[in-house]
Amino acid sequence: MLNWLDEATFKIGDVTFTLDYMLGGSKRPSDVKNFTMMKATNFLDKYLSLQGKGIQKVLELGVYQGGSYVFLDKLLRPARISAVELETKPIPALDRYISENRERCKLYYGTSQADVDALERIVRDDFDGELDLVVDDASHFYELTKTSFETLFPRLKPGGTYIIEDWSWSFEPSYQDTSHSWFTQPSLANIFIDLAEELSINNSVHEVTIGREMIVITKTTAAKQGPLFQGKGRRGRDLQLL
Template identity: 25%
Template sequence: MADFFSDYLKTTDERLLSKWAHYFDVYTRELTRFRGRPISFLEIGVFRGGSIPMWKGFFGDQARLTFIDIDPACKALEIPGTSVEIGNQADPAFLADIAAKHGPFDVILDDGSHVCAHQIASYENLWPHLAEGGLYLVEDCHTSYWPGFGGGYRNEASFIEYAKRMIDRMHSWYTDQDALFPFDPIAKELHSIRCYDSIVVAEKRTKTMPPTTIYAQNGKVTRSRRALEIRGRKSAFAGKDGT
């Protein structure tokens, strides 16, 4: 566990903080670059409020921290320098209001209901309000394997299966089956999908132009997008490896 979090856990107060132990290493790896900066952070899910002072301490006083929860009692857990808003994470109108009031966001962390349909709804409504270079984290994705949360193994309605489809959409630049797998505009914004145990991280970086192949020889560098335009591609090694 990273130093900040291991030290912080020893200073907690009556506010209950509940996290899987391996999440702290993920936070350190993904979020350290945002520390000490004037970022806007949104966490879905307040519960007993234990993460509110933790994130304030982690990101620092320059950060604008917003938390949302469906339970009105969570408003009382607000501390100086933070905002707690009450509403449903699956309600597009509520999320639009939050984005208008507090966005765009550099980091969005979904630790809300963990219901797959809610996770998908929040992602689809908030992704447009994620800033360039920002991260969208959905945690407790193991609920995608629990039918009681709208999941179940290989259930197309689960968030994990949705994340797998996001990987496909990110690669739609390279389609060779236009009718079956057309280009998806999200490929212009989705830089990467990183999957950890129970956490999915999506990073936004706008690509103004399609991917380019670089050829370099004898100091001469050229670029080409031909590989995106042709169809019926075959491996250069076909027939040479026994296939």
């Protein structure tokens, strides 16, 4: 499926993807034949494993230069794909891709992953109220990530997949320097505790897999699913925010 040209570039059909991380974060702008993806090769396996699983409705949070959006679309061939992106600066190559596929593809610039009304509207209008896959590669901040999860996980179909990328930044030395702009942000690893609580007291989360690159949360197929985060505060007895 992926036709590798070198360690940082591969093709799917006639579109090339350049893995920005492999180039040390080049920040190259995408062009219509060669999209920049802010991922390393070790991120790709999970997405490859989702092929053939009948994923039809995909929502991505955070597009950067649009490489991951086009990658998910080419790889999974969903019926619909939409994304939100906080920045308002256009990404011309992605805009062109979307306009050529406007029946299936949408992008909402200037929209935060924590804008609950916008997310609910997008799920309703673009996906008839239900999703197969959510990929959160947006802020990587705990509170915003949790807000997206609280809003979107209940909209996943039974057995659906929710991915949170790059959860581990707070453990890296550079982020522990007081001069880092993220220093005061709570660790995204706090979401593990929330998810552990859901696994124990709620039957809507089937499985949580914590990998080096991402957290993968699978929704249960149980017909009856309880609301999320009803145990709020319970963990405060013995666990502290990181």
